Amino acid sequence: MDEQFDCIIVGGGIAGLSAAMTLARAGATFLLVERGEWSGAKNVSGGVLWGTDLHRLVPNYWEEEDGGWERFVNHRRLTLMDAGGAFSLDFKSDHFDAPPYTGVTVLRSRFDAWLAGKVDEAIAASPKPDESFLATDILVESVIVDESGAATGIRAGGDEFHARCVILAEGVNNLLARQVGLEKEYVPADHVAVGVKEVIRLGRETVEDRFQLRGRSGLTNEFVGAATDGIDGGGFLYTNTESLSVGLVIGMAALRESGRTPYDLLNAFKAHPAVADMVRGGETVEYSAKVVSTGDIRGVPREVYMDGLMIAGEAAHLVLNAGRAIQGMDYAMRSGILAAETALEAVEAGDTSSAQLQRYRQRLDESYVMQDMKAFQGAVHLLHSPHMTGALPRMACDFGREFFTVDNEPTRKATAILRDVRKQHIGLVDFLKLGASAARHL
Amino acid sequence: MNPDPGTPNLLSLAERLGRVAYRNQGRSEARPHIVVDTAICNSGCPHKCTTYVCPANCYTLDEMNQVHFQFEDCIECGTCMYACDQGAVAWSYPDPEAGRGVNWQRG
Numbered sequence: 044m045d046e047q048f049d050c051i052i053v054g055g056g057i058a059g060l061s062a063a064m065t066l067a068r069a070g071a072t073f074l075l076v077e078r079g080e081w082s083g084a085k086n087v088s089g090g091v092l093w094g095t096d097l098h099r100l101v102p103n104y105w106e107e108e109d110g111g112w113e114r115f116v117n118h119r120r121l122t123l124m125d126a127g128g129a130f131s132l133d134f135k136s137d138h139f140d141a142p143p144y145t146g147v148t149v150l151r152s153r154f155d156a157w158l159a160g161k162v163d164e165a166i167a168a169s170p171k172p173d174e175s176f177l178a179t180d181i182l183v184e185s186v187i188v189d190e191s192g193a194a195t196g197i198r199a200g201g202d203e204f205h206a207r208c209v210i211l212a213e214g215v216n217n218l219l220a221r222q223v224g225l226e227k228e229y230v231p232a233d234h235v236a237v238g239v240k241e242v243i244r245l246g247r248e249t250v251e252d253r254f255q256l257r258g259r260s261g262l263t264n265e266f267v268g269a270a271t272d273g274i275d276g277g278g279f280l281y282t283n284t285e286s287l288s289v290g291l292v293i294g295m296a297a298l299r300e301s302g303r304t305p306y307d308l309l310n311a312f313k314a315h316p317a318v319a320d321m322v323r324g325g326e327t328v329e330y331s332a333k334v335v336s337t338g339d340i341r342g343v344p345r346e347v348y349m350d351g352l353m354i355a356g357e358a359a360h361l362v363l364n365a366g367r368a369i370q371g372m373d374y375a376m377r378s379g380i381l382a383a384e385t386a387l388e389a390v391e392a393g394d395t396s397s398a399q400l401q402r403y404r405q406r407l408d409e410s411y412v413m414q415d416m417k418a419f420q421g422a423v424h425l426l427h428s429p430h431m432t433g434a435l436p437r438m439a440c441d442f443g444r445e446f447f448t449v450d451n452e453p454t455r456k457a458t459a460i461l462r463d464v465r466k467q468h469i470g471l472v473d474f475l476k477l478g479a480s481a482a483r484h485l
Numbered sequence: 486m487n488p489d490p491g492t493p494n495l496l497s498l499a500e501r502l503g504r505v506a507y508r509n510q511g512r513s514e515a516r517p518h519i520v521v522d523t524a525i526c527n528s529g530c531p532h533k534c535t536t537y538v539c540p541a542n543c544y545t546l547d548e549m550n551q552v553h554f555q556f557e558d559c560i561e562c563g564t565c566m567y568a569c570d571q572g573a574v575a576w577s578y579p580d581p582e583a584g585r586g587v588n589w590q591r592g
Contacts, residue, residue: 078578079588080508080588085589086592087562087589087592150592153591155592182578182579182581216561216563218576218577218578229572230566231567231570232568235563237538237562239540241501242591295538295564295568298568299532303537304538304540304542306498306501306540310495310496313493314495318493319493322493324493325493327496327500327501327504328504328590328591329504329505330496330501330502331505331560331587331591332562332564333563334562334563334566334567
């Protein structure tokens, strides 16, 4: 094929589709290549898509009767767990109830396919409807790099395709980013975790009754502590339209250290009394697993652009969990949009060299994505400290057991209980450090 | 008081993998997308971690404590590529036509 596209996008997940949508709307030509049979066929997330960018990409998406998302989040819960207890911070507010909503639960096989349909519509409505394509079921073998070191296209299915620039949106297992040398050849276990998940079908009515939901409202619940049996990581439970997404994210290095299997840990999590009561009677309809970036900024590739190429989404390790929300899909969306905006500007200027594409880095740095990733690195490290999965959840549950128990004996005041449980689980200096760190970083 | 105090439905790994939609399931011979040099695993790897970290248990130990690998159950998560720090795992994506791999129905 001699034709040259304005842009080639590798990967039809959220980052790639967001880039594609942005290009289609601007009338640029592109080829998006997805290795799955459909967009979403290879994609797994927890998954909540946080923020309001979906509205930017698909305006008034909530008006559609059968949109690709599951439920909007209006009820949030963070739970500290020990073996038998669950101490939660729980927040519900009607301010969450109004569109554009600030989070929706998704099942990626369905969501990405829906989003790809929206991109198809945008291509059809563009000035050059026959010059941009979403191609599925094609594996990209390599990025074509010319003798000057600039990316000029891709090799896929025995053919070569050329473009003024390439956006890699291949996901966390970023083999092409490694091929072009932006990512290390071997990414160590410290920078990733493994997520395992079951989708458990309960039926719409049961989901709504059990979790006190109305219409399309939904609950998100994250767990730390006994959720992973004290191993670095945490658990999650999200409500979908008629099912739950229940799973764990476990630090890869810690898992290797532990000698445990992710599927046995997942069973232990499901059997915890607090979780068992939520999943009871459900039928597991899918089991899945996926590596996920930890959000440690040291995991971000050396650079996210070079001559003729940019990296978006989790391929660039753009993920953050600072204790408030596990963000990754929204980062994928925003970075995909920013990469496409940079591509448009570069094509317009007739210059897709790294000097021009560094504008992508600049845009990312100016956006909430890099601002938050930088500002909350301390929180990331705090959340991965042993106390967060060990002493702290146990303290909270010991405190809860006494504070909330009425046994017709003289009752101790909260401060006395706190002092006692603190002594049982953590030294005073460590406790003060933990408090200071939380105050500084969260 | 609770009418159903039992534990939830806990599944074995085999039951879980039975709920995965694999590609090219009818094909008798699929092309492996991960190649493992088990000679490395079996000559001094201190942890043989792939045999427990892999969410699909594609890596197993025999009674002689030797590591074996099969790619047919692989769900393309990537875990082994990071967990193995001995350089035994050559990881790639399955070929859409000739390979195995997953078709997530929910994801």
